Amino acid sequence: MAIKLLEDLPGVGPATAEKLRDAGFNSVETVAVASPGELVAAAEVGEATASKIIAAAREAAEIGGFETGDRILERRRQVGKVTTGSHSFDELLGGGMETQAIVELYGEFGSGKTQVAHQLAINTQLPKEMGGLGGSAIIIDTENTFRPERIAQMVRGLPPGPDGETWDPEEFLKNISVARAFNSNHQILLAESAMDLAEKVKDSEKPVRLLIVDSVTAHFRAEYVGRGTLADRQQKLNKHLHDLMRFADLNNALILVTNQVMAKPDTFFGDPTKPVGGHVLGHTATFRLYLRKSKGEKRIARLVDSPNLPDGEAVFTVTTEGVKD
Ligand code: GTP
Ligand code: MG
Numbered sequence: 139m140a141i142k143l144l145e146d147l148p149g150v151g152p153a154t155a156e157k158l159r160d161a162g163f164n165s166v167e168t169v170a171v172a173s174p175g176e177l178v179a180a181a182e183v184g185e186a187t188a189s190k191i192i193a194a195a196r197e198a199a200e201i202g203g204f205e206t207g208d209r210i211l212e213r214r215r216q217v218g219k220v221t222t223g224s225h226s227f228d229e230l231l232g233g234g235m236e237t238q239a240i241v242e243l244y245g246e247f248g249s250g251k252t253q254v255a256h257q258l259a260i261n262t263q264l265p266k267e268m269g270g271l272g273g274s275a276i277i278i279d280t281e282n283t284f285r286p287e288r289i290a291q292m293v294r295g296l297p298p299g300p301d302g303e304t305w306d307p308e309e310f311l312k313n314i315s316v317a318r319a320f321n322s323n324h325q326i327l328l329a330e331s332a333m334d335l336a337e338k339v340k341d342s343e344k345p346v347r348l349l350i351v352d353s354v355t356a357h358f359r360a361e362y363v364g365r366g367t368l369a370d371r372q373q374k375l376n377k378h379l380h381d382l383m384r385f386a387d388l389n390n391a392l393i394l395v396t397n398q399v400m401a402k403p404d405t406f407f408g409d410p411t412k413p414v415g416g417h418v419l420g421h422t423a424t425f426r427l428y429l430r431k432s433k434g435e436k437r438i439a440r441l442v443d444s445p446n447l448p449d450g451e452a453v454f455t456v457t458t459e460g461v462k463d
Contacts, residue, residue, distance in 0.1 A: 150181075157181045166199050170198070174188040217236050232446075239393070240395060244396070253461065255396060268299065271392075272347075273344055279318050280352065295458070345389065349394070353398055425441065428442050435455040438451055
């Protein structure tokens, strides 16, 4: 029997399934990547049962152990690329921002992080022939900077569709789900609920292909002040980033996170030009882009680390119509 539902797993009855879902384990895949301790806490089962459930889920989901190179290649074949709206920016990224990856935009205030995020929430919805992913977007907004009016402006700035059609801002807004995060714990919880939301629309016309966290570090920075709390903060941030990476893998989605670096020296966190989150973010993010302001509408993106692309820079603009060359 093919295992599809939680209830299909040995040792999982309706009551246990219910408890698992309440705790955010809403699919066989999420159970497969859980630890026995997490399941014990979530479903009030014994350690041995938890291990058995996880083993069965891993087998069913075919995740957990080593994978052969050809399987990885198969999964990598599903990777989609979404346009930024600027050819030069896309070129820097080898054709656009990739799914199954975390892209970190870091830079000073006004460098264009939120603008790029808004543009990607739109472009993700475009058909593939226009550099889109034909999907929907989720935004975790920690700074209250999401602006539907800005989305509408940018949609009006899109080039016409393949059949010359114009685009309706309302339609785009319907496919962007936004939640405000009030503190870092709330932010972590919202990333877990995003998983539920994505699971629900997985087989719909608009599966979630983009999850934005803008900003991923602001709450952590505000709440964990002082050297003594650094380890704590990094541990929490690390867990959050791993949740996000799991989201990217399970949903073939792009994770776009922003991270402000301050112009003003910040004595607590050392070098002011280094992004907050330091090593934790650096090691988890697949692509790191440093954005900075240039003259007028011009912005410069520098690709800092990438697994398979040369470092380099691209110039793009943030205009009223959106991100352009
Ligand atoms: P923080 O969140 O403060 O760290 O900054 P950020 O990097 O997110 O900056 P954001 O993306 O919000 O960029 C704001 C800048 O984008 C503004 O200063 C403008 O230069 C530009 N911008 C925003 N809206 C418009 C617009 O409608 N037209 C034009 N031409 N530029 C805009
Ligand atoms: Mg911003």
